[in-house]
Amino acid sequence: MVKVLHLSDIHLGSGFSHGKVDPETGLNTRFLDFIGTLRRCIDRALDEPVDLVLFGGDAFPDATPPPYIAEAFAVEFHRLAEANIPTVLLVGNHDRYSLADGSASLGIYRTLAVPNFIVGDRLDLHSIPTRHGPIQVITLPWLTSSTLLTRPESQGLSIAEINQLLAERLRIALEGEIRKRDRNCPTILLGHLMSDKAKFGAERLLAVSKGFTIPLSLLVRQEFDYVALGHVHKHQNLNPSNDPPVVYPGSIERVDFSEEKEDKGYVLAEVEVGSCHWEFCPLPVRPFLTVSVDVSQAEDPQEMLLKTLGKKDLGDRVVRLRYKLRADQLDRINTSELRKALKPAHSATIQPELISQLSRPRIPSLSGRAIDPLDALHAYLDNREDLRDIREDLVKAAEHLLHEDELPLFRD
Numbered sequence: 001m002v003k004v005l006h007l008s009d010i011h012l013g014s015g016f017s018h019g020k021v022d023p024e025t026g027l028n029t030r031f032l033d034f035i036g037t038l039r040r041c042i043d044r045a046l047d048e049p050v051d052l053v054l055f056g057g058d059a060f061p062d063a064t065p066p067p068y069i070a071e072a073f074a075v076e077f078h079r080l081a082e083a084n085i086p087t088v089l090l091v092g093n094h095d096r097y098s099l100a101d102g103s104a105s106l107g108i109y110r111t112l113a114v115p116n117f118i119v120g121d122r123l124d125l126h127s128i129p130t131r132h133g134p135i136q137v138i139t140l141p142w143l144t145s146s147t148l149l150t151r152p153e154s155q156g157l158s159i160a161e162i163n164q165l166l167a168e169r170l171r172i173a174l175e176g177e178i179r180k181r182d183r184n185c186p187t188i189l190l191g192h193l194m195s196d197k198a199k200f201g202a203e204r205l206l207a208v209s210k211g212f213t214i215p216l217s218l219l220v221r222q223e224f225d226y227v228a229l230g231h232v233h234k235h236q237n238l239n240p241s242n243d244p245p246v247v248y249p250g251s252i253e254r255v256d257f258s259e260e261k262e263d264k265g266y267v268l269a270e271v272e273v274g275s276c277h278w279e280f281c282p283l284p285v286r287p288f289l290t291v292s293v294d295v296s297q298a299e300d301p302q303e304m305l306l307k308t309l310g311k312k313d314l315g316d317r318v319v320r321l322r323y324k325l326r327a328d329q330l331d332r333i334n335t336s337e338l339r340k341a342l343k344p345a346h347s348a349t350i351q352p353e354l355i356s357q358l359s360r361p362r363i364p365s366l367s368g369r370a371i372d373p374l375d376a377l378h379a380y381l382d383n384r385e386d387l388r389d390i391r392e393d394l395v396k397a398a399e400h401l402l403h404e405d406e407l408p409l410f411r412d
C-alpha cells in the first residue's frame with residue numbers, strides 16, 4: 001500500500017488585491033497566507049510521512065512568476081526532495097509559457113535534476129520506486145487542441161466535432177500508456193483537465209487558453225486505482241462509487257470570491273492494486289465574506305449599512321460589502337465611515353450598485369401601462385418643443401420603420 005498526498009492549484013502569487021502589505025516583511029499578506037498553507041501541506045507529507053506527493057498543476061498565476069514567488073515555491077518542495085519523497089509536478093494551463101512551445105515554469109526542476117522529482121509535461125507513464133514498493137503514475141498535463149490535432153485536421157469542423165475528435169485521439173494515446181503498465185503494481189492517472197461532469201469554480205474565469213472538456217468515461221477505468229486531478233478549484237469526487245475515485249482536491253487557498261463558500265484542502269490516499277482509501281483534509285484558510293444589503297427602500301441608507309455591518313463577524317476576513325441604492329441616495333452615504341466600520345476585516349472592498357431607474361419614468365404620462373411605440377413617440381415629442389420643426393418627419397419615419405418589413409435603404 002502506497003500512501004499519497006495529492007494537492008493541486010496552488011496559484012502562489014495570486015489574489016493580491018485581497019491582501020495588504022505586511023509591515024514586517026513588506027510582502028503581500030495573501031502571499032504569506034498562500035505560502036503558509038502550502039507549508040502545511042508539505043508538513044503533513046513529511047509528518048506522515050507519505051510515500052509520494054502528487055501536484056495536480058497550476059503552481060502560479062502564470063508561467064513567469066517573480067523570482068521571490070518561484071523561490072518560495074521551491075523552498076517548500078525542496079523539503080520533499082531532502083526527505084527523499086518522490087514528487088510529481090504536473091503542468092497545468094497556468095504553468096505553460098505561451099511563447100515557447102512546451103516550456104513551462106516547472107521545467108526547471110527537471111533541468112536541475114532534483115532527486116526524485118518528475119515533471120509531467122507530456123502524456124507519459126512513470127514507474128516510481130517508493131518506500132512501500134513501486135507505483136505507476138500516468139501524467140496527463142493540460143492539453144490544447146494543437147497538442148493532438150494539426151490545423152488542417154480541424155479546419156471546417158464545429159467545436160463539438162473538434163471536441164469529439166480530440167477525445168478520440170486522447171482515448172487512443174491513453175490506451176497506449178495503459179498497456180505499458182505493470183498489472184501487479186498500483187496505477188494512478190494524474191491529470192490537469194476539465195471533465196464534462198465537473199462543477200465549475202474560479203478556474204472558468206482564470207483560464208488563459210481554452211482547452212477541451214474530457215469525457216469522464218475516459219477517466220473511469222478499472223486499470224486506474226486512483227485518478228488524481230487538478231484544474232477545478234472546487235473539491236469534488238466525480239465517481240462516488242470510487243471504482244476508482246476521480247478526485248479534484250481543489251485549490252489550497254481561496255483565489256477569489258467565487259470560492260467563498262468552498263472548503264479548501266488536499267487529499268491523502270492509500271493506494272494499492274484494485275483499491276484506494278482516500279480522505280479530504282481541510283486546511284484552515286482565511287475566510288471570505290460577502291455582505292449584501294439592499295438599502296434602496298431604506299429611510300436612512302447609511303444607518304442600515306452600519307447596522308448590518310455591526311452584526312457581522314468581520315474579524316480577519318476578506319470582506320466585500322455590496323449594496324444596492326438609488327441614485328438620489330448617493331449623497332447620504334459616507335464611505336469613510338463605512339471604511340471605519342470595516343476596520344476589523346483583513347481587507348475590504350465596497351461595491352455600491354445603482355438600481356435601475358426605469359421604474360421612475362421621466363415622462364409621467366408614459367408610466368403604468370403597456371404603450372404603443374407610436375403613442376410613446378407622440379408623448380415624447382409633446383415634451384420636446386425643440387423638435388417641433390421635424391416632428392412630422394420623425395413620426396413618418398417611425399411609422400415607416402414600424403410598418404415596413406424592410407427599409408428601402410437596405411434593399412439590394
Ligand SMILES: [Mn+2]
Pocket residue numbers: 057058092093094192203230231232
Ligand atoms: Mn488550471
